[in-house]
Amino acid sequence: LSEINVRFGTVVAQIVKDCSDSLVTDPAGKAPWRERKIRHLHHLTYERYERSALVSSCDKIANLGDIVEDLRRDGEVTFDRFNGGPVGTRAYYDAMFSICGPSIP
Secondary structure (H helix, E strand, C coil), rough: CCCHHHHCCCHHHHHHHHHHHCCCCCCHHCCCCHHHHHHHHHHHHCCCCCCHHHHHHHHHHHHHHHHHHHHHHHHHHHHHHHHCCCHHHHHHHHHHHHHHHHHCC
């Protein structure tokens, strides 16, 4: 974040922070998937910078497009690569749009 702050400014650094569920560089140091997602959703609900909802929603829409494409090609095995599986992944995206959707101008 400090490098992003220096290169792009505090607003961009805050948006990156808000849109990230973990900032650790070593994946082994990440909290479990469900814990990270719950904490991230809470942060987006109560503590985010105003513009972060738009950026986060755009990111999730792009990700969903890729997921739909993969589902059409590969079927339900697509969810095997997601820690939340089909139920958790769908619930996460539903929650994201419930939180961010109403706040997008």
